[in-house]
Amino acid sequence: MSLPGLAGGRWRIDRPLLVLIHRYVGLTMAGFLLVAGLTGSLLAWNEELEAVLSPALFRVAPPGPEARPLDPLVLRARVQELHPQAFVARAPLKVEPGHSVTFRLFARPDASGALPELANDQVFVNPYTGEVLGARKWGDISQGPKNLMPFLYRLHFSLALGSVGSYLLGIVALLWTLDCFAGAYLTFPARQRNRAQRTPGKSWLARWWPAWQVRWTGGSYKLNFDLHRAGGLWPWAMLFVLAWSSVAFNLSEVYEPVMKMLFAHQPDGPASRNRAAPQLEPRLGWFEARETGRRLMAREAQAQGFAVQWEDALTYDPRRGLYSYRVHSDRDLSQHWGSTQVSFDANSGALVYVWLPTGAASGDTLRTWFVSLHMAALWGLPFRLFVCLLGLGVAMLSVTGTLIWWRKRQGRVKMAGKRMAENPAVAHTARLDGQ
Template sequence: MRPTLVRLHRWFGLVMAGFLVMAGVTGSLLAWNDELEALVSPELFVASPAGPGPALDPLELRQRVQAAFAQAFVPRAPLQIEPGRTLAFRLRALPPPGGGTAPELADDQVFINPWTGRIQGQRKWGDIGQGTKNLMPFVLRLHDSLALDIVGSYLLGVVALLWTLDCFVGAWLTLPARASRNGGPSWLRRWRPAWGLRWRAGAHKLNFDLHRAGGLWPWAMLFVLAWSSVAFNLREVYEPVMRTLFTFQQDDAPRRSGPPLLQPPVNWRQARDIGRARLDQAAQANGFAVLGEYMLIYDPRTGLYGYYARTSRDVSERWGITHVGIDASTGEMTGLRLPTGAASGDTVHTWLTTLHMAAVGGTAMQVFVSLMGLAVAMLSITGVLVWWKKRQAAARRRSTAMATAPNRTAPSSAP
């Protein structure tokens, strides 16, 4: 069995190496995404209050953006205002009045000062052709899909699946061989060298140890990163596996069909009020605390609002995904989704994705995830070097064998 696993580990590693180096390096940067965005593009992200007064209502700010970009639709309103930061609104293109394909927008993200109501800037998210203001979105596109959209996303999903399998293959290969019948050191004592580094044993052995021990020490986090990458990019595999192992809450069912409902009977302010009230009721009934509002989203295709808040059932320290669904035609609550504590599958999924994005544990976790990204790149590079060294050694052995073998084709001497 071991020779088969060695071959699998080798070929998995060679196939994945370039992709994982890219994903590891970009992931180490994305652990600091918010900080780097503000550093690279302060004109978009940094806002100074006009005075000591409170910030404007986020829904009022959404209305101002909608009025300024009447050719588009603003589908979400961030409700969480951070000191010194702008609010970012996304735009969605509207189809022509007579029907047809919606035109592409020149810019699809707008930044507004929540104290003054002034639009500070805009960009087409991820378009590196606009310059450095799209540097971090482009890094995220590389990380998520190689900047190839759906094709790249599926490709990285397959790589993530191979990576998940290889986590177990690689760990198995570090286990010691069976002890001889005459006894000898214990199993754990024989496994101990796999966790260490031979600093003075030469470059090749040190490289091998970096690859082996570097995969063992952070193994649990490597698995989290690998399997959560499958969750992001290959849901066709992730969801059936997870639903076999765990239970999940039901999603809100779409309430309508037909053309998009851009002006629903229940307006944005009413939806926010309904979301607040329903979430407070749910918090009292289910024993959790509401910590703050996060986002209000409206989908004209389904006629559903999504009211999001951060609660004590959330894991992330940056956003809230506790969710109340609201029917935009009747105002009825269509569902409640809690990130943790309601269904085991949702709890596991929330932890996997939150750890992947370094959104819990503060600066210490950001540092750790950033280092993990570099470790992923290091493991890929050292793995290729191990393979190349062994390939060269095998070539030398074949060359030596051919040079020392008797010449069986030499003609015999004449009689």
């Protein structure tokens, strides 16, 4: 008794079956990847486009050449005072010259414990004067152009459908990850079954090389086919990174067990710290918490041999009673944010856990690379341009794959019609079957 797929004791992939799987998985994903690719190419320039669409919210002019921004914690306190119905849980600690500072608002529970809907959940502040420049409800496109980029992010991440869309795109990302390998395999030269089929003097790599090329003058079908095949081969590694990192973002139920089975990870923060009721006023105030974070971070930097480069943010989680102090260190990859973090008890200041983006555990290092590559957060302008073009490439692969299927379908329909015309008995049977 032989097992399907086995030949001579070795696994053999059924190529026609793999073609069918690749075709129909590709058709299933095409629309989703078209949206993800186009929105992703725009999101590579998110900060610049936000400033162009809403300069009054994102750009500020220093009042003088010697002007210095106010302490970010002072700005946070002012925003908190202006919005008593909300809680400002995060204070950015790095202020970019000429840029506003953004604070996120979270609804406070009312008397019944429910969270009321906030009219706006982002506030933009002039760091030199403390003046509020404006506000928006992140992602609400009904507020106009100031929410266009957040809305595109919602489309990119969840089709603007919330958790349902996020899970749906997570499933698509998982199919895409698997299809990366199926698509690559189908570009390999067909197996030569006997010596008569073999081309003298041509190695396997030489026979594979045409798959990397585009026949620009071979007609529309060949051009479309080559763009699809070569367009998936040249950036294959980065396409895999985009696909698997999307699984990490949207389908952690799959990503985390797989990666934790294969690679070491740093311990997660204690989940048992969740409180029955949020503690909105911990014993440590924000200024004292920042000093505690600085002290703990300096101690960990000395103990673990990394260097702090700049402060990034201080966050308080009232559900767990934890402050998290983040910096950008030489363990970070991103040029835009810091992920080196110490978290400590908001009442006692005792260290709870430390998280390093690279160098501490291989699984966390890989995830940091995946996230930084996906979000074009390293290597400056050239890599952002590459990611922008790659997003357009993903859209192109979706379109060319659909066109290949449509052309082949038309050919099959035409051939079936020809066979029926040549054989009236077959046509008569087909008509009876259709009745």
